[in-house]
Amino acid sequence: MRTQRLFIASLASAALVLAGCSQGGTNNQETAKPTETQTADEGETTGGTAEKPAPFDQEVRVAVVQQSGQGDYFQQYLNGTKQQAEALGMKLDVYDAQGNNATQATQLDQAIASGVDAIIVRHGQTDTLCPGVNDALAKDIAVIIYDVEIQSCAPDAIQTQQSDAIMASLVLDQMVKDIGTDQKVGYVNVLGIAPLDRRHAVWEEYKKTNNWDELFFTGTYTNSSATDTAPMVVSALQANGDVVAIYAPYDELTKGTLSAIEQVKGAKSDIKVYGADISTADIELMIAENSSWKATGATDPNAIGAAVVRTLALSMAGQLDTKKVEFPPILITQDFLRENNITNMDELRAKEPALNIADTSSADWIPSVKF
Numbered sequence: 001m002r003t004q005r006l007f008i009a010s011l012a013s014a015a016l017v018l019a020g021c022s023q024g025g026t027n028n029q030e031t032a033k034p035t036e037t038q039t040a041d042e043g044e045t046t047g048g049t050a051e052k053p054a055p056f057d058q059e060v061r062v063a064v065v066q067q068s069g070q071g072d073y074f075q076q077y078l079n080g081t082k083q084q085a086e087a088l089g090m091k092l093d094v095y096d097a098q099g100n101n102a103t104q105a106t107q108l109d110q111a112i113a114s115g116v117d118a119i120i121v122r123h124g125q126t127d128t129l130c131p132g133v134n135d136a137l138a139k140d141i142a143v144i145i146y147d148v149e150i151q152s153c154a155p156d157a158i159q160t161q162q163s164d165a166i167m168a169s170l171v172l173d174q175m176v177k178d179i180g181t182d183q184k185v186g187y188v189n190v191l192g193i194a195p196l197d198r199r200h201a202v203w204e205e206y207k208k209t210n211n212w213d214e215l216f217f218t219g220t221y222t223n224s225s226a227t228d229t230a231p232m233v234v235s236a237l238q239a240n241g242d243v244v245a246i247y248a249p250y251d252e253l254t255k256g257t258l259s260a261i262e263q264v265k266g267a268k269s270d271i272k273v274y275g276a277d278i279s280t281a282d283i284e285l286m287i288a289e290n291s292s293w294k295a296t297g298a299t300d301p302n303a304i305g306a307a308v309v310r311t312l313a314l315s316m317a318g319q320l321d322t323k324k325v326e327f328p329p330i331l332i333t334q335d336f337l338r339e340n341n342i343t344n345m346d347e348l349r350a351k352e353p354a355l356n357i358a359d360t361s362s363a364d365w366i367p368s369v370k371f
Contacts, residue, residue, distance in 0.1 A: 017369040040079045041302050045087045048367025053317045061091045063111035067123035069096045070223045071252045072279035073088040073301045080305025099223035101128045108132035118142035144312040149194045159324045160308050167297035168202035175274045179245045181210040188248035188257050199249040215240040229256030237264045241274040251277035271366045280344040286334050295327040295333045300355040301371040311361040330354050
């Protein structure tokens with residue numbers, strides 16, 4: 001089936017990308033290269049007409065310390081990060097822990113020792129990152145966090161994130177509309193990861209309110225989450241053939257779920273899947289013939305990556321009046337994509353201008369990258 005072919009092609013190209021990644025350090029600026037199904041989007045730079053304040057009147061060195069560069073979302077996020085950093089004249093170093101929390105902590109220490117002016121910490125575990133974050137702050141290195149719950153132990157760090165509760169609610173409202181109450185459902189998620197924990201809390205509320213019978217809860221977060229999750233969902237479906245819908249709130253988990261449905265002989269062909277995140281590869285999977293992926297809650301990760309850099313720049317210039325910035329998601333349904341003949345991210349952006357957040361965390365001296 002076309003859905004399965006698209007999924008396998010996506011995994012194969014992702015594997016090629018991962019094979020080329022180094023373990024970290026300041027020499028892996030090309031960590032997340034585009035895959036065959038996910039090309040690097042080029043943003044348009046606007047604004048930035050006023051004189052730049054200190055420290056941007058000279059070169060600023062920034063390190064990105066990411067827990068993983070795996071998957072469409074993270075590749076797009078890094079793409080937006082790089083383009084916005086270039087527009088601001090930043091020198092960017094990228095460290096990729098490839099899913100290893102201990103490695104990420106070590107790489108954070110390496111970034112601090114390298115003498116950078118600022119650090120972007122993207123995803124990871126609170127307990128392994130807090131010591132390094134506080135060490136960086138003590139050395140007057142600006143730190144901005146994306147999708148790590150860290151302000152309780154490092155209150156001086158800037159926290160940024162998607163509005164995960166809203167994202168989950170948008171998708172689960174659609175799931176209620178589609179399947180109703182008193183239904184048998186499946187759940188594919190991994191706890192212990194800040195954004196997935198926030199989405200999990202909303203899932204628990206909707207499950208109770210709608211009297212959904214959760215027949216299974218499975219999934220894994222690795223450097224190959226889709227590939228590694230698929231056999232787990234296969235086993236769950238083989239034991240629970242009467243499930244009518246599955247919530248998988250991260251697109252790599254959603255992909256693994258789609259693959260599992262295709263693999264299980266006798267699985268209900270009308271199982272509905274509800275996910276999170278969006279990319280050109282995700283759009284291809286959603287609009288494919290007989291696709292089970294009915295809706296997703298999403299931001300544009302390119303735009304998010306750029307907005308985090310702008311938020312960091314405002315903070316370094318002393319112009320940020322908050323310690324926490326959230327980026328609002330939208331609901332994207334399979335029907336919407338098909339009805340509007342949307343096949344890629346550029347076409348989606350044209351139909352959904354809310355994905356453009358170039359005015360978020362901006363100023364007249366910042367050249368904002370718009371996707």
